[in-house]
Amino acid sequence: MFTYTTTLRMHDTDAAGVLYFVNQLRIAHEAFEAFMATTGLSLHQIIQNADFQIVIIHAEADYTAPLFLGDRIKVEVLADHIGETSFAILYRFLKDDDHAVGIAKTVHVAIDRKTRKKRHLPVDVRATIEKLNQ
Numbered sequence: 001m002f003t004y005t006t007t008l009r010m011h012d013t014d015a016a017g018v019l020y021f022v023n024q025l026r027i028a029h030e031a032f033e034a035f036m037a038t039t040g041l042s043l044h045q046i047i048q049n050a051d052f053q054i055v056i057i058h059a060e061a062d063y064t065a066p067l068f069l070g071d072r073i074k075v076e077v078l079a080d081h082i083g084e085t086s087f088a089i090l091y092r093f094l095k096d097d098d099h100a101v102g103i104a105k106t107v108h109v110a111i112d113r114k115t116r117k118k119r120h121l122p123v124d125v126r127a128t129i130e131k132l133n134q
Contacts, residue, residue: 001132002038002077004031008069019067025059028091028104031075039128051113052122057086058107065101072096079132085110085118087129 006027014020036043046054067073073093080088086109093102110121121129 002031002035004034004075004077006030006073006075008067008071008073010069013069017069019063019071021061021063024061024063024093024102024104025106027073027075027093028061028089028106031077031091032089032106035077035132036128039131041124041128046125050122052110052119053113054108054110054125056106057109059104061102061104063102065095065099067093067095067101073101074098077132079129080105082121082126082129084120087121087126089129089132 008019012019012023012027033043043054046052073095076092076094078090078092080090086107088105088107091104091106092100093104095101110119110125111117112119
């Protein structure tokens with residue numbers, strides 16, 4: 001598991017000062033990017049240099065309590081599933097008192113950069129995602 005912390009800012013909220021629903025997925029992706037950067041296999045490197053891409057084909061989110069401007073949150077990042085060509089990441093959103101306030105999930109698929117067809121997960125990507133289960 002990897003833990004990412006952040007504070008909700010004005011641009012994260014709607015007119016009522018509550019987390020704008022789409023921003024939960026944005027924050028989830030920030031947490032995933034932060035995890036990848038700590039492993040030495042950053043998304044930037046993949047995008048710039050690899051012969052494959054990792055694309056999100058599904059995203060979902062549930063909200064169990066409101067989050068407001070200034071709230072400090074923790075996002076726990078876990079591998080939900082690792083397959084031959086894809087993996088799913090689960091994100092648990094917790095307020096600073098470790099009270100669960102939401103979850104999100106993203107499903108990622110490896111594709112060949114040129115053909116845009118599915119391909120097996122590269123060994124280094126699989127090993128990196130497996131670290132989330134340790």
